[in-house]
Amino acid sequence: MSIVDVDYLKKPKAMSTEIKGIYDLMKEDANGRIKKATIFHNRLFLEGGGRERNELMLRLGSTGDGNLIIARLAFINQRQGYGTRLLELLTNLARKEGYISLGIECVHTDEMESFARKNGFEQVISPFSFGSETNWIKKI
Template identity: 35%
Template sequence: MDAGFILPQEKQQVLDEINRWLNTVYPYKKPPAHLCDPIDRASKFFRIDVHRKKFSIYLRLGKTWASSQNKSIVIAKICFEKERSGYGSALLKCLAKIAEKYNYENIAIESVNEKSRSFALKFGFSEYQNKNDYIITTEKLTTILNKLPPPLSLSRIHVS
């Protein structure tokens, strides 16, 4: 099989890791993230959708506009009810770990607005071909994330 294909096992493992992380943020009885595409066959990309009252995330993984040659993770949508509470940063750390583990070369944020542009720049992302998309290599992002002070525990974030 072509090395450019993502096997069903990888799709499931990535989905499970995202659901485990989400469960630490907002515990739900049922896993909030699901695959948008059939898991039963290998493919060059797959999508993960998460939608709950308190958050919404949409990701594309594999061969994307961010890299037609290597696997990448594109954050197409990220929205948390509580803004500036560390959830976006924690998600980025989770995605960077997944990217390292499964050899995703880049992480990108598409169609940014002013808030997500500030978020992207804070973590060292660069403009990609237009001012609405931002990208960073997994290696560079991991280096930046490792230099940051440890975050507040997620349990402390919920305290009002």
């Protein structure tokens, strides 16, 4: 993927098919309301909703390590299959773009840990962790 800083709300046609799928998923969860959709410094930011909001931040291999990392993730509608659908979209994106693994950064809740385990992620100790950080990786 050629990563260029872009505001997709101003330039929706700049979205690749894979990013559009992720955008559409987050928009569906947010009942059609997306407030932020940008790529900035190799990070994809999506945020939507009203009083309740969802958000996604992906690190797009900015460290050159071949990892596509979910840095932040929150859905408005939980236990509705959005996380599973997102993982399918991210796996397709990762394969197309040559990433070697998909990661979830800073897993702090039992629900997210359960989700990571259920979907084949393995817990890893990062040399950059500071005690409370738990990271999970899944080979593509």
